[in-house]
Amino acid sequence: MYGTELWANTDEFKVKIVDQQMTPSLRYSLSGLLLFATTVVLAIGWGASSYRWRREQDELMRRLGNLPATPNEYQVPTLPITIAMSEVGDFQSGHTWYLSVNSSGDAVVEIRKPGESVKQPYQATTQQVTSLRELLIAEKFFDFDDDYGDKVPDGSTQTLTIAVGDYEKTVRVHFLMNWVNQFGNRGPLLEAARALRVWLAARNWFQHADAVDTRSYDQRILNAIGP
Numbered sequence: 587m588y589g590t591e592l593w594a595n596t597d598e599f600k601v602k603i604v605d606q607q608m609t610p611s612l613r614y615s616l617s618g619l620l621l622f623a624t625t626v627v628l629a630i631g632w633g634a635s636s637y638r639w640r641r642e643q644d645e646l647m648r649r650l651g652n653l654p655a656t657p658n659e660y661q662v663p664t665l666p667i668t669i670a671m672s673e674v675g676d677f678q679s680g681h682t683w684y685l686s687v688n689s690s691g692d693a694v695v696e697i698r699k700p701g702e703s704v705k706q707p708y709q710a711t712t713q714q715v716t717s718l719r720e721l722l723i724a725e726k727f728f729d730f731d732d733d734y735g736d737k738v739p740d741g742s743t744q745t746l747t748i749a750v751g752d753y754e755k756t757v758r759v760h761f762l763m764n765w766v767n768q769f770g771n772r773g774p775l776l777e778a779a780r781a782l783r784v785w786l787a788a789r790n791w792f793q794h795a796d797a798v799d800t801r802s803y804d805q806r807i808l809n810a811i812g813p
Contacts, residue, residue, distance in 0.1 A: 656728035657753040663719050665751030671788055673798055675742025680798030685788075691715060697796045706794055714791055721787050722748065725780040728755045734778035735760030742800065746785050757781050766810050779811050 666689035687693040691710040741761040769775040
């Protein structure tokens, strides 16, 4: 800072006027900071507008039927993924359970016991999620039918919902043993087996003593079909 002193004389008093100015370096620093802040604000605004524009375009393309109904092999490995699955029924051993996994891998499994609900949090590993993404592509999960198997009075339903970005698919697997006798290793049962492989990959992420565990039954179905 520097100043220039000026004295103004009047009949009653003298007034000292100090003219102070910013140094050039400080003035330029503030100007640069202002320019940087303006650039950041504009970039954020542009990013938000661009995101809204892409979402609006996607929605328009969906309505026009131009957006693919399923994600491609480049989107499945990269877009955020969330998972919800459950196994519901009347079981001689074990209880109904529900599992949810968010896009950060934070997971909670809830066991529904008579008059009681037990929750167990855990963390899905990066390797588990990566392997599941690869399996979704290999088995063409988003092309599956919605339901496989027969609904029987004493059976259970395994439900798996996977969302990749804005794409979501739910698959329900019911009693499959009748399909083994009816189809053998052909057609519908082969596709049901692919759905079971995805199901088992996610089911293997957690263990809980009170959760019903039908993986041995699922494996018998896969063994009956063969490699």
